[in-house]
Amino acid sequence: MQEKNNNLTQEILKKVKQHKKYKSIADEIVVEEINKYLKSNPSEKINKEMIKSIRKQLHRLYSSYQTGKKTKREKYLEELKTNKNNQELLNNLLSITISTKERLNQYPELYKQIFKITGKPKTIVDLGSGLNPLSYPLMKIKTLNYYAYDIDEEDMKFLNKYFKIMKQQGLNGKAEIINLRKLENNSKLKNLPESDIILLLKVIDLIDEKKKNISEELIKQLIKKTKYIVASFATKTLTRKPMKLPRRQGFEKMLERNNLKAQTIKTDNEIFYMISESL
Numbered sequence: 001m002q003e004k005n006n007n008l009t010q011e012i013l014k015k016v017k018q019h020k021k022y023k024s025i026a027d028e029i030v031v032e033e034i035n036k037y038l039k040s041n042p043s044e045k046i047n048k049e050m051i052k053s054i055r056k057q058l059h060r061l062y063s064s065y066q067t068g069k070k071t072k073r074e075k076y077l078e079e080l081k082t083n084k085n086n087q088e089l090l091n092n093l094l095s096i097t098i099s100t101k102e103r104l105n106q107y108p109e110l111y112k113q114i115f116k117i118t119g120k121p122k123t124i125v126d127l128g129s130g131l132n133p134l135s136y137p138l139m140k141i142k143t144l145n146y147y148a149y150d151i152d153e154e155d156m157k158f159l160n161k162y163f164k165i166m167k168q169q170g171l172n173g174k175a176e177i178i179n180l181r182k183l184e185n186n187s188k189l190k191n192l193p194e195s196d197i198i199l200l201l202k203v204i205d206l207i208d209e210k211k212k213n214i215s216e217e218l219i220k221q222l223i224k225k226t227k228y229i230v231a232s233f234a235t236k237t238l239t240r241k242p243m244k245l246p247r248r249q250g251f252e253k254m255l256e257r258n259n260l261k262a263q264t265i266k267t268d269n270e271i272f273y274m275i276s277e278s279l
């Protein structure tokens, strides 16, 4: 039975990844969604409905934040090699994903405000980073160690190429795959480098599930390895409608329960919590 299941999982994995939108998402994440689907819809055979439903979940976790500009990104990196201070190129790079595009004009002031509270960091760990590391030039920091983690292999390769090019500009970076939902036996999470700031931007809503408050356990583990966690939530949906508040109220209660204090910054479409341990 176990072997049968493994074969089925592999078959589904292959089928799901045939679509280019999902092809470079780490296998572990796809398998997690397959197992969740099979748990509530037991089946011995692959079917269309199943593939559609699993892809829909992956879309929610990853693909919905991409724009059509992804195909141009290698060209932008080539340009960056010879043209590191070009504003238009920076705008193009930041326009590849939706959250970085939304923050385009906000980044300079946003980083100023964040660092006013946290101090200028020497080391940042960015979890569920997407392409946020591309905003480095807007941090106005001369040298920075930047560790980025997310679930898409191609994105992590892209970031590693970016870090190589930006080394001359004082950015020492490394990008790797992580699954933030896996709290046990997760060597990446256990061995995260010590840092001044851990970023969890617009990712908490994606790792929590209805009956599992994964982010509480995650934040309890992370705060031991950093001075500040900077977590953000969207205040508008992808279609720009206002979001419901109860989740964030739950988040604030969770911080209180764990003796964590937080200061907030709001922009048009996002709220940021600068979280530290209460003295």
Ligand SMILES: C[S@@+](CC[C@H](N)C(=O)[O-])C[C@H]1O[C@@H](n2cnc3c(N)ncnc32)[C@H](O)[C@@H]1O
Residues within 6 Å of the ligand: 061, 062, 065, 099, 100, 127, 128, 129, 130, 131, 132, 149, 150, 151, 152, 178, 179, 180, 181, 200, 201, 202, 203, 206, 207
């Ligand atoms: C809304 S995007 C935010 C990206 C980036 N933090 C930003 O704000 O610009 C959410 C990110 O979380 C990542 N993500 C989703 N599930 C994850 C998981 N289980 N582990 C790590 N990252 C995850 C997605 O791949 C995506 O890049």
